[in-house]
Amino acid sequence: MRETEILVIGGGPAGIRAAITAAELGAEVLLCERDGWLGGQLIKQTGKFFGREYAGQRGFEICADLLAKLHNTAKIDIWLDCPVLGIYEDGVVSCQKKDRLEKIKPQRMIIATGAAENFLAFAGNDLPGVISAGAAETLMHMSGVVPAQRALMVGAGNIGLTVSYQMIQSGVEVAAVIEAAPQIGGYLVHASKLARTGVPIKTGYTIQEAYGEGKVEGARIMRLDETWRPIPGSEEDIACDAICLAVGLNPLAELCWQAGCQMELIRELSGHVPLTDENLQTTIEGIYVAGDICGPEEATTAMAEGKLAGANAAASLGYDTEQAQAARLAALAELGELRAGPMSARIKTGLDKLREKGAAKHA
Amino acid sequence: MLKQDGIPSKEELSRVLPSEQRLAQGPVVIAECFQRIPCDPCARRCPRGAFSIGEDINDLPRWDAELCDGCGDCIALCPGMAIFGVDMTYSKDQALVSLPFEFVPRPKPGQMALGLDRGGRELGWFEVADVKCGGEGNKTYVIALKAPRELAMELRQIKAGGYR
Numbered sequence: 327m328r329e330t331e332i333l334v335i336g337g338g339p340a341g342i343r344a345a346i347t348a349a350e351l352g353a354e355v356l357l358c359e360r361d362g363w364l365g366g367q368l369i370k371q372t373g374k375f376f377g378r379e380y381a382g383q384r385g386f387e388i389c390a391d392l393l394a395k396l397h398n399t400a401k402i403d404i405w406l407d408c409p410v411l412g413i414y415e416d417g418v419v420s421c422q423k424k425d426r427l428e429k430i431k432p433q434r435m436i437i438a439t440g441a442a443e444n445f446l447a448f449a450g451n452d453l454p455g456v457i458s459a460g461a462a463e464t465l466m467h468m469s470g471v472v473p474a475q476r477a478l479m480v481g482a483g484n485i486g487l488t489v490s491y492q493m494i495q496s497g498v499e500v501a502a503v504i505e506a507a508p509q510i511g512g513y514l515v516h517a518s519k520l521a522r523t524g525v526p527i528k529t530g531y532t533i534q535e536a537y538g539e540g541k542v543e544g545a546r547i548m549r550l551d552e553t554w555r556p557i558p559g560s561e562e563d564i565a566c567d568a569i570c571l572a573v574g575l576n577p578l579a580e581l582c583w584q585a586g587c588q589m590e591l592i593r594e595l596s597g598h599v600p601l602t603d604e605n606l607q608t609t610i611e612g613i614y615v616a617g618d619i620c621g622p623e624e625a626t627t628a629m630a631e632g633k634l635a636g637a638n639a640a641a642s643l644g645y646d647t648e649q650a651q652a653a654r655l656a657a658l659a660e661l662g663e664l665r666a667g668p669m670s671a672r673i674k675t676g677l678d679k680l681r682e683k684g685a686a687k688h689a
Numbered sequence: 690m691l692k693q694d695g696i697p698s699k700e701e702l703s704r705v706l707p708s709e710q711r712l713a714q715g716p717v718v719i720a721e722c723f724q725r726i727p728c729d730p731c732a733r734r735c736p737r738g739a740f741s742i743g744e745d746i747n748d749l750p751r752w753d754a755e756l757c758d759g760c761g762d763c764i765a766l767c768p769g770m771a772i773f774g775v776d777m778t779y780s781k782d783q784a785l786v787s788l789p790f791e792f793v794p795r796p797k798p799g800q801m802a803l804g805l806d807r808g809g810r811e812l813g814w815f816e817v818a819d820v821k822c823g824g825e826g827n828k829t830y831v832i833a834l835k836a837p838r839e840l841a842m843e844l845r846q847i848k849a850g851g852y853r
């Protein structure tokens with residue numbers, strides 16, 4: 327059985343940042359990632375970031391910087407191709423390492439497994455060519471494969487808008503971006519960037535069906551009224567060979583369920599999330615979470631949360647230095663700043679609801 | 690409507706367009722940035738402090754017509770690709786429009802490129818005056834186009850490929 331002070335589960339931006347922060351404070355860290363590489367969603371992002379610390383840098387560049395830092399930090403052991411499978415009552419964690427089942431006994435755990443993309447129910451959604459926006463991104467930037475000739479994007483949040491733009495950069499014609507809500511959900515600068523290349527953004531539209539012989543050949547879309555009901559007679563056909571879904575994410579929190587963390591269903595946080603305190607500790611002492619698992623947000627907030635969880639986990643082990651306190655305060659300030667704008671209103675409402683549940687529990 | 694289709698309205702644009710008087714004095718930049726988001730490279734990286742964003746990084750950028758000399762450095766630094774350069778004094782009968790560009794192939798100076806407006810509608814062919822990399826490691830390019838003055842506030846994109 328492998329022993330470690332801190333086990334970080336998931337090597338996306340949140341997990342990497344957590345590992346670096348904790349190790350810099352002196353803790354011994356083991357990082358387990360199920361993929362054969364690190365970086366999570368961040369490694370395939372080609373757009374420039376907003377925020378303060380990383381503004382103007384592209385996601386994959388930020389990822390490269392983080393990885394360089396990770397590899398230069400002593401006391402971090404990295405296990406790739408290593409999905410964590412279970413967390414037991416006695417705090418033992420099992421993972422698959424090559425063809426063996428390995429056991430780990432950590433003193434603290436930071437779960438940063440991210441989120442999964444949502445699917446959407448419509449006729450023909452099982453046709454080849456119906457893919458998630460994240461899959462389109464993976465095909466383009468990890469595999470060097472053009473995902474389609476002509477694609478329809480469903481969802482005008484930041485993911486739908488930015489992946490559409492990346493598809494155009496890769497030579498795909500984006501037929502349209504449709505969005506069920508009456509307004510664009512993502513940043514308007516992203517929307518304008520698409521609009522001026524000639525991509526129609528159609529708010530108040532939904533997909534009714536995908537059609538084609540053995541593969542996607544087109545999509546039928548429909549307008550929605552104010553009550554989100556399809557308007558009969560408003561059907562339009564869009565010829566396309568791919569339909570990309572960017573309709574939200576759902577926290578990947580199975581390990582928290584399994585560990586017995588108290589879970590709460592918070593719509594604004596996109597599903598069931600572990601109840602946490604301001605240190606990002608769950609209701610199980612010694613288990614922390616960070617990133618999209620706490621409610622899908624942005625890579626910038628995921629990194630800040632990773633820093634916060636990493637600092638707190640290390641501090642709880644006795645590495646409670648001034649440096650830990652400084653890292654903690656810096657992360658909190660960063661999160662406050664990133665979430666101060668109107669685009670974070672939903673997340674903030676969700677976090678408030680979560681904190682209320684926490685307060686109710688202690689009362 | 691910007692919030693419905695990504696295309697800013699005349700009314701929204703009127704809030705960020707420089708005065709006729711300032712336009713007549715020389716090159717300017719225009720931040721077509723209308724929504725509070727956590728972002729500030731325009732303010733942080735302008736060498737002359739011509740853009741400012743308040744205490745809150747989410748505030749909208751404010752542009753100072755007096756301080757800006759139209760150098761255009763900010764165009765390729767804006768992560769929202771929302772800053773455009775316009776020089777109404779470029780030549781006797783033409784303006785120069787500078788826009789950020791992240792597609793390949795890029796046009797070459799002297800070629801003609803198909804110009805598009807904010808909704809992607811074709812405006813005609815424009816001569817490419819300059820193609821400049823946004824700085825070391827920055828893969829955003831700035832394309833400068835010669836345009837009739839009356840189209841300088843419409844031209845915001847070129848169609849990738851198909852230059853002549």
Ligand SMILES: Cc1cc2nc3c(=O)[nH]c(=O)nc-3n(C[C@H](O)[C@H](O)[C@H](O)COP(=O)(O)OP(=O)(O)OC[C@H]3O[C@@H](n4cnc5c(N)ncnc54)[C@H](O)[C@@H]3O)c2cc1C
Pocket residue numbers: 335336337338339340341358359360361364365366367368371373385408409410411438439440441443459460461463485488489578616617618619622623624625626628
């Ligand atoms: C398509 C797409 C585009 C996006 N574009 C942007 C953007 O341009 N800018 C931006 O700021 N944000 C963007 N986001 C959001 C951003 O990517 C996420 O908020 C951020 O990556 C969350 O970080 P994370 O570390 O929590 O999760 P992830 O990045 O998802 O990383 C989680 C990691 O955990 C691993 N993992 C999961 N389960 C296990 C397990 N059981 N055992 C071991 N490892 C496991 C996964 O393989 C993965 O590497 C985008 C998201 C998507 C889906």
Ligand code: SF4
Pocket residue numbers: 717718734735736737738739740756757758759760761762763764
């Ligand atoms: S054009 Fe130059 S001076 Fe004007 S705002 Fe941009 S960087 Fe500053």
Ligand code: SF4
Pocket residue numbers: 515720721722728729730731732749750766767768769770771772
């Ligand atoms: S850098 Fe661009 S997107 Fe960011 S605030 Fe300035 S103008 Fe807006």
